Amino acid sequence: MKYGFVLPRGDARAAAEYAREAENAGWDGFFVWEAVWGTDPWVSLSAAAMATERIRLGTMLTPLPCLQPWQLAAITATLDRLSNGRLILSVGLGALDTGWKEFGLEMDRKIRAELLDEGLDILTGLWHGQPFLYEGKHHHIQPVKFPYIPAPPVQQPRIPIWVVGAWPYMKSMRRTLKYDGLLPAVRRHDRWGEVIPDDIRAINAWAEKTNTENKPFDIVVDGQTSGDDPAKAAGVIRPWEEAGATWWIETMWEQPPMEDVMRRIRQGPPMLAS
Secondary structure, three states, X not given: OEEXXXXXXXOHHHHHHHHHHHHHHOOXXXXXXXXXXXXXXXXXXXXXXXXXXXXXXXXXXXXXXXXXXXXXXXXHHHHHXXXXXXXXXXXXXXXXXXXXXXXXXXXXXXXHXXXXXXXXXXXXXXXXXXXXXXXXOOOEEOOOOOOOOOOOOOOOOOOOEEEEEEEOOXXXXXXXXXXXEEEEEEEEOOEEEOOOHHHHHHHHHHHHHXXXXXXXXXXXXXXXXXXXXXXXXXXXXXXHHHHOOOEEEEXXXXXXXXXXXXXXXXXXOOOOOO
C-alpha cells in the first residue's frame, strides 16, 4: 500500500510548503484538486515539484472533458520533466457542481464520456510525439509542422493515468484497464453508493481476470484517518489493503483550518505494521 495526501485548499506557495512537509513525513504522493475554475493545479504542482525530490505529484482529479487535451498534454509532459518523472494524472468526467453549468460546458454524461475517451487518446498520442494524426467525433488533429516540438515525458511508456471507473458498468471499467489505475465509483440500484472493501475485492478479482497483459494496475481509495491513533488508523486501512487496494489517499474535504492540515501531514501516513 502507498499513501497520498490531498491538499484541501491553498495557493501555489502553500502547495510547495505542504508538499515538502509531506515528503519529509513519509507520504508517497501529494495531490491537489482541480475544478473548472479556481487555483491553477499545475502552477501549484510545479511549485511543489521545485520544493521536493521524491514524492509523487498529481491531481485528484482532472476533469478532462472540459479541457483542451493538447494543452493538457503539453502541461503534463513539461511538469513530468520538471519533477524528473514524478507525475500521476488522475482523470474523470468531472463533478458538475464545480461550475459546468455556469461556464456553459457540456453537461450530457454520454458526450462527456466521449470527450474523456478522445482526450485520453490525444494525450497519450501527443506524449509519443509527432507526427500525430487524430480523427474523432469531437476532435480532429493534423500533424504539427511548427519546428519546435516539446520533449516527451520522462516516464515511459507514458505518465501514469488513473481513471474513474463506475462499477459494475463494464464499458466504464474496461476504459480504466487501458491505463494504469482505477479511482472506483459504485452504482447500486441506479444510485451512486459508498465504496466499501467488498467492492474493491470484486473489482480486483475482475481486474486480475481481465488484465490479460498482466501489467501493473493501481486501485486507489480515499478517506480520512486519525493521526493521533496509529493503531486505529491502521485498522481503517487494513480492510482496503486486504481487498486489493494499492493506494490510500488521505482527504480532509471538510476544509479544516490549515494548521490542522499541516499537523495531519506531519503525523505521517496511516501505515500498517510490516
